[in-house]
Amino acid sequence: MSELQKSFAKSKLANKLSRRTPPDALSASPSSPMYSLNEEQGESSHDEEYSSASSTGTIIPSPSRNLFARPNGGRGSSQTSLSWTDFFTQDLHLTQVDSSTKTRITHHVYLTPPADSGGPLFVMHHGAGSSGLSFAACAEEIRKLLPKAGILSLDARHHGSTEVTTCTNEGKADEPAAQEDSSALDLSLETLNRDLVFVVRETQRKMGWDQLPDLVLVGHSLGGAVITDVAKSGDLGSKVLAYAVLDVVEGSAMDALQSMETYLLTRPSRFPSIASGIEWHTRSRTIRNKTSARISVPSLLYEQSPPTDPTKPWIWRTNLSATKPFWENWFIGLSRKFLDARGGKLLLLAGTDRLDKELMIGQMQGKYQLQVLPEAGHFIQEDQPAKTAQILVDFYKRNDRSALVLPPKVADLQAQAAMKKGDGVGMGFAAGSMKRV
Known part of the structure; x- marks a missing residue:
């Protein structure tokens, strides 16, 4: 060239x-x-x-695109953990003493209070083995759509940062209740029901609210059984506006219990680091959204000291195998309670194959709202936080009492008609009297 x-x-x-x-x-x-x-x-x-x-x-690049x-x-690398402060404004530690069992429970909750203008409070209860941060990404999306809403997401006992201690008779310092021994656990549905009611009432007291805001109870898996039981019992009164159950129904839950032990044996029992725990959850598609995994997974693990295996010191915070005695207690009768409890009802599933006969009949009768997100796995609120939030916000708006203009009661209409009829008779009598005069 x-x-x-x-x-x-x-x-x-x-x-x-x-x-x-x-x-x-x-x-x-x-x-x-x-x-x-x-x-x-x-x-x-x-x-x-x-x-x-x-x-x-x-x-x-244009000036409008960064x-x-x-x-x-x-928010950094896809394997680094995120702080709960990115998703909630504060956390609370609420102490509950049970003298009958000589235990002290320090409930840990994540909270973003509702606006003073009367926003609702979404009360979130996670599933077995998870934590309150399972709803963190979804909570963020709810606040984007409904800024006046509040979010309360709790760590159930023996989960997350909630601590259960046993009181000694000798006046010694309290000792943590061992999770390896199922006899030290009390995760019955009745106990979890009382815990949720206590957390809501104690949050009201601690925040100085004169009365509870309208409540929308949201529960995933085991949490769905708990919030349904609370709605059915009526322990939170008329403030329960509606309740939503995420990916759990009685029939499929009872069937899944047969393979639960096999699943627990196949998952890793320990991890070398938090990052490896996050990676396992996303690679196994247990959680399909990396952002949600980065906020929720770190709360599921703790560093064992001294570690049994120094190369893998991080182990599960909740021993799911030890909860086996409560599995059937959680889900028996769930479908009937879900249909019978007062308030708006939402069932959000990852697939219609999870519906049992009782719920199929109830759905055809229009007794509850059914939504399906087939692109999500079992952790719907983590896999699809934006879509889950949109469904929950729309669900609240459909059940919002403040937006309703209720028709007058039948008794009031009858009273008004009687008054008008009486006035007409009186006027006619007066007119007749004047004519005769």
């Missing part, structure tokens, strides 16, 4: 690059934002929430 041809080719290439790529991108150094973006994409290329932008050399911003609001 002649020198003239080489010069022509170089000038043509330079013109093409200047039209397609901004000067600052061409001069990017290894420490520039463009390189940090590529590193972040390499870590999160499989995350469904993040879009791909691998061809950065051909993208011209092309080089870290994905997901700068």
Whole structure:
């Protein structure tokens, strides 16, 4: 190639690059934002929430698009844990003493109070083995759609940061109740019912609310059984506006119990780090949303000291195998209670195959609202937090009493008709009297 041809080719290439790529991108150094973006994409290329932008050399950013911003609001690597403070405004520790069993329970709850304008309070109860942070991502989405709403998400006893201690007769310091021994656990439905009612009432007292806001009870799996039992018992009174059960029905739950022990034997019993625990949950598709896994999984594990296996010191906080004596107690009679309890009813499932006969009949009779998210797994609120939040907010709005203009009662209409009839008789009598005069 002649020198003239080489010069022509170089000038043509330079013109093409200047039209397609901004000067600052061409001069990017290894420490520039463009390189940090590529590193972040390499870590999160499989995350469904993040879009791909691998061809950065051909993208011209506009002032309205922050092309080089870290994905997901700068929340870091897809394997790093997130803080609960990104999703709730405060947490509470509520102490409950049971003198009959000589136990002290310090309930831990995550809370974002409702607005003073009278917003509802969504009360969330997680499933077995989970924690209150199972609803963190969903809570964030609810607040986006309904800023006046409040969220209360609790850690059940022997889950998350809720502590159960046994009081000694000798006046010694309380000792944690062992979770390895099922006899030390009390996770019966009746106990979990009392715990939920206590948490709601004690939160009201601690926050100084004159009265409870309208309540929407939301429960996932075991939590669905608990909130349904509370709604049926009426222990929270008329403030329970509605209740929603996520991916649990009596028939399929009882069938699943047969394979529960097999599942527990197949999952890892310990992890080398929190990050590896998050990775296992997402790779196994136990939780399909990485953001939700990063906030919820760390609360499921704790570092054993001293560790049985120094290479894998992180173990499950809740020993699910020890809860086996309560499995049937949680779900027997669930469908009937769900249909009979007062208030609006929502059943949100990952598949219609989970419906049992009683619920199928109730659904055909229009006794409750049914929503299906087939793209989600069992942890619906974690896999699809935005869609779950939209369904819950719409569900609340359909049951919001303040938005209803109720027709007058029949007795009031009859009284009004009688008064009008009496006035007509009186006027007629007076007119007749005047005519006779």
